[in-house]
Amino acid sequence: MKLGITNDHRGYNLKVELLEKLKKDYEIIDYGTVSQESVDYPDYAFKLGEAIKNKEIEFGIAICGSGIGISIACNKVKGVRAARVLTKEDVKETRNDNDANVICLNEKMNFNDAYNLVIDFITTPFSNEERHIRRVNKITEYEAKHER
Numbered sequence: 001m002k003l004g005i006t007n008d009h010r011g012y013n014l015k016v017e018l019l020e021k022l023k024k025d026y027e028i029i030d031y032g033t034v035s036q037e038s039v040d041y042p043d044y045a046f047k048l049g050e051a052i053k054n055k056e057i058e059f060g061i062a063i064c065g066s067g068i069g070i071s072i073a074c075n076k077v078k079g080v081r082a083a084r085v086l087t088k089e090d091v092k093e094t095r096n097d098n099d100a101n102v103i104c105l106n107e108k109m110n111f112n113d114a115y116n117l118v119i120d121f122i123t124t125p126f127s128n129e130e131r132h133i134r135r136v137n138k139i140t141e142y143e144a145k146h147e148r
Contacts, residue, residue, distance in 0.1 A: 004057035006048040007032035008041035010107045011063030017111045042073040049077025060102035071104035078143050095124035
């Protein structure tokens with residue numbers, strides 16, 4: 001499984017920790033900034049989003065100060081379904097119901113909690129229930145109709 005990870009300056013430390021541990025079991029491409037010097041999170045969100053869109057990676061991990069800004073930016077890329085999560089239940093629902101392909105975390109998160117959420121995210125399958133397929137398809141159809 002190929003994963004992508006990205007971050008802004010505030011997400012740098014958590015990214016480094018996650019990258020170290022995840023690269024033992026997964027192929028990972030780092031789309032994030034390489035220091036704590038201030039940067040604009042949309043630039044890095046778009047890089048990850050484009051990788052999802054182009055099918056260069058299966059799942060993405062995005063980290064910023066709150067996890068919210070980077071999720072908003074990731075979701076501007078066609079085909080990305082990014083979800084900012086805080087709990088295992090959030091992860092299970094967004095993968096099961098929404099077929100999310102990017103997990104968004106905040107930089108204040110404890111490393112072990114963040115790591116466990118990522119593992120749950122990439123190992124939880126989409127339900128493939130008709131109602132969830134229908135809803136995800138509506139999002140995809142909307143994106144196609146409203147392309148810029």
